[in-house]
Amino acid sequence: MRRALRNHDLAWVFHKLKGCGHTQRNIGELTRQSQSEISDIVGGREVLAYAVLQRIADGLRIPRGYMGLGNYEHDERTPVEDALTVGATTLDEAEEIRKALKHAAEVMMGTSLPEAARWWQPLTEPRTPVPDRIGDGDVDNLEYLTRVLRAVDYQNGGGACREAVIAQTAHARAMLRSDCTDEVRRRIQLAVADLHNLAGWTSFDVGLHGNARLHFSLALEQAKATDSLSLAANILYRQGRVHLHRGFLDQALRFLQLGQLAAQDADDPLTVAMLHANLGWTHAMMGNGSKALSALGRAEDEFVRGEDNLPAWVAFFGAADPSALTGMVYSLLPDDKDDENVNKAITYLTASIKARGDGTARSTIFELTALGAAKLNAGDRTGGVAAGNRAVALAEQVRSVRTIDRLDPLLLAARENPDDDGATELARRIATLQGG
Secondary structure, X not given: OXXXXXXXXXXXXXXXXXXXXXXXXXXXXXXXXXXXXXXXXXXXXXXXXXXHHHHHHHXXXXXXXXXXXXXXXXOOOOHHHHHHXXXXXXXXXXXXXXXXXXXXXXXXXXXXXXXXXXXXXXXXXXXXXXXXXXXXXXXXXXXXXXXXXXXXXXXXXXXXXXXXXXXXXXXXXXXXXXXXXXXXHHHHHHHHHHHHHHHHHHHHHOOOXXXXXXXXXXXXXXXXXXXOHHHHHHHHHHHHHHHHHHOOHHHHHHHHHHHHXXXXXXXXXXXXXXXXXXXXXXXXXXXXXXXXXXXXXXXXXXXXXXXXXXXXXXXXXXXXXXXXXXXXXXXXXXXXXXXXXXXXXXXXXHHHHHHOOOOOHHHHHHHHHHHHHHHHHOOOHHHHHHHHHHHHHHHOOOOOXXXXXXXXXXXXXXXXXXXXXXXXXXXXHHHHHOOO
């Protein structure tokens, strides 16, 4: 190894590191190089740049003298650098300060060449320490952050906030080990459950269905541990939606039915209404028209019993949502005469879009997509193309794989009108968005 270091035979060094379990990505993170650079070196490319050799030595904690780079401990230091490191508690920290100052001077004076490959390397960040003892204020802050992240998800899609949700979930889980009163303990467990609930939902929205199931399972355990049947019902609803989206209708039905029982035990009318409306949608997809309409009727009855000041995980279910789900159900029911069901679908979907307020872009996309398909199927090409184009324009702005998946029925309806230029262009736009 000494001979290889002296000869700068880094291909041999990296090969030995690989034999000890280090991947090329890992070596690149340590030496601040891209994986492709490491691969080139392993393939035989010589490293001649002094700065790169220094970075490799420092990153792998190799004494610089072993590589003929001079003794690290005897680098010259200026009085200014020494003065700036007076407050440092360790030699390592003092050296970090000197390196940061040197780098800043080189960058600002234009003597440092940009290394763009470093910008894309993952950072290994230490976790923020959690307090030894937490109180109501800590939980209030966590609940506030969850509300903010949930609002970002509704408006901009899971892709816009999932990483922040995951990071916040990890931090909140660490707070479970802090000292606190029994009441604060219950509140922090509930807050962690809701964060896992949101992590599952944002994972679902970006197409990470396995991760979504994991987070929902963890959320359900925490919700049950705190006896929060309302939150448990909401988690089960979201698990049902994952499987409904995937076309696993029997499994979706079971999750929604479990959620319905939990919501009834919680005496939570709005959650009962939400679950019955989604049960109606599921039955319609399964071809059970009578059960679908029965579930919609129960949803309507329960919705009017809903209360104010509800938890954030269910408060989103407003007046537009029952109308939207009713429209979805009617769009799936067969028409025996005069396009009665498709016309009802158009009426309900139009009403739901009109009732939508700010901050619900993703839901608006879903409803515009269904409305466009319904109008095209009813022969209203102008109206269908207009609604479809609005849906596509919004979908281009939202970070959501799910909205793109849900464009399939609209694409099919547009392609069934090949003699219409507007429908042809709409189909092209959708295919482009879907990567086709």
